[in-house]
Amino acid sequence: MARLLDGKALAARLRATLAARVAALPFEPGLVVVRVGEDPASGVYVRNKDRAAREAGFASRTLHLPEATTEAELLATIASLNADDRVDGILVQLPLPAHVNTQAAIAAVDPVKDVDGFHPLNAGRLASGLPGLVPCTPRGVMHLLAESGARLRGARALVLGRSQIVGRPMAQLLLGADCTVTVAHSRTDDLGAECRRADILVAAVGRAEMVKGGWIKPGAVVVDVGINRRADGTLCGDVAFGEAGHAAAITPVPGGVGPMTIACLLENTLDAAIARRMAA
Ligand code: NDP
Numbered sequence: 001m002a003r004l005l006d007g008k009a010l011a012a013r014l015r016a017t018l019a020a021r022v023a024a025l026p027f028e029p030g031l032v033v034v035r036v037g038e039d040p041a042s043g044v045y046v047r048n049k050d051r052a053a054r055e056a057g058f059a060s061r062t063l064h065l066p067e068a069t070t071e072a073e074l075l076a077t078i079a080s081l082n083a084d085d086r087v088d089g090i091l092v093q094l095p096l097p098a099h100v101n102t103q104a105a106i107a108a109v110d111p112v113k114d115v116d117g118f119h120p121l122n123a124g125r126l127a128s129g130l131p132g133l134v135p136c137t138p139r140g141v142m143h144l145l146a147e148s149g150a151r152l153r154g155a156r157a158l159v160l161g162r163s164q165i166v167g168r169p170m171a172q173l174l175l176g177a178d179c180t181v182t183v184a185h186s187r188t189d190d191l192g193a194e195c196r197r198a199d200i201l202v203a204a205v206g207r208a209e210m211v212k213g214g215w216i217k218p219g220a221v222v223v224d225v226g227i228n229r230r231a232d233g234t235l236c237g238d239v240a241f242g243e244a245g246h247a248a249a250i251t252p253v254p255g256g257v258g259p260m261t262i263a264c265l266l267e268n269t270l271d272a273a274i275a276r277r278m279a280a
Contacts, residue, residue: 002247005144005223011259014143015056018266022057029273030059031089031115031265032081036074037067037097046093052262058269059086071100075108082110088273089115091265094165112276115268118164126172133268138170140260141202141223142177148249150200150221153178158198160184160191160211160238166204166225174200191215203238213243222250225257 022029031053035046046062053060063077074096081090090113092105111121117135125132145152157179161167171183184194195201195215203211204225216222216239226238237253244250251257 001245002222003148003249005148005221005249005251005256007140007144007251007256007258007260010143010147011140011263014260014263015052015266018263018270019056021270025273027273027277028057028059029089029269030084030087031061031091031269032087033060033062033091033093034065034074034077034081035062035093036065036069036100039095042093042095049091049262049265053266053269056266058266067097069097069100071104074100074105078105078108082108082113087113088276089113089265089269091116112279113272115265115272117169117268123164123169126169129176133272134173135165135169136264136268137166137204137225137257137261138173139264139267140257141170141225142173143260143264144223144251144257145177145200145221148221150248152200155179155199156197157181157200157202158184158194159202159204160195161204161206161225163204170202170204170225174202201239205238207238208236209238209240211239213240213246216244216247218246219248222247223257224251224253227253227258 033046050060050062081087090109096102106118111119114133117133122132157174159167159171162183162185171181174181192215200221202223208228224237224239228236235254
């Protein structure tokens with residue numbers, strides 16, 4: 001039976017460690033989440049982030065702007081947060097309404113406050129192997145892999161998905177940990193064959209239970225980033241969890257990567273707060 005990588009418990013431990021570090025600071029690190037419009041899933045995510053941040057002692061607030069907010073108005077809001085010394089981290093919740101250019105909003109955030117790690121400068125630093133703010137979900141996956149005890153150096157890692165948010169930065173982090181990395185996507189010829197070679201398999205596709213048991217190498221460590229809703233309303237990942245008993249370890253959905261993403265947002269905010277004050 002595969003070992004369960006309990007992201008909920010690991011995230012609780014990480015949040016407790018961060019809370020202790022925050023309590024020892026002479027200031028409260030400030031996080032602002034900017035939400036535009038009424039995307040229902042975003043509402044849940046933003047509330048969860050805000051609650052976790054407050055519980056850990058961060059000065060957290062959410063700016064909820066109306067759906068009709070123009071791109072210029074959003075960019076002006078971000079500019080004022082960039083200039084606000086009390087704000088250490090800025091997160092623009094995605095997706096944005098269609099009339100707003102997402103890349104423009106991402107690029108407007110001051111890279112030193114970019115706690116989502118999506119700014120091209122931080123993406124470039126990661127790709128160059130330089131320190132910087134790293135996207136929260138891949139950072140959380142690295143914590144889970146450390147917890148699994150898996151040997152990363154020299155291991156074959158397969159990242160399924162190549163998005164700016166998960167797949168690409170995930171591949172860079174695994175490369176930085178000396179894995180031999182393959183990135184697969186919707187144009188990959190034989191996904192099953194690529195997966196079967198992987199000692200470390202990170203699935204970030206958004207297709208319910210697409211990774212079948214027969215695609216998983218015996219003894220592999222499987223991290224399932226996907227969050228999908230079945231027809232009956234229940235959640236599942238990108239991996240057929242019930243067929244993965246021969247893996248060494250696997251994350252559940254829910255309760256795997258999701259809680260780690262939020263904990264790593266707090267970790268990034270604390271990193272950003274300390275780095276900004278050290279630079280001042
Ligand atoms: P995107 O839709 O941006 O990217 C999906 C990737 O999967 C793309 O690279 C795409 O390939 C690839 N893909 C899609 N369909 C297939 C297929 N049939 N075969 C092979 N590859 C395929 O999604 P995200 O990266 O933003 O998110 C992925 C999943 O992770 C989603 O379920 C999302 O909800 C979840 N997620 C979970 C988080 C968490 O905290 N747990 C955080 C962020 C995301 P191509 O590039 O060729 O189109």
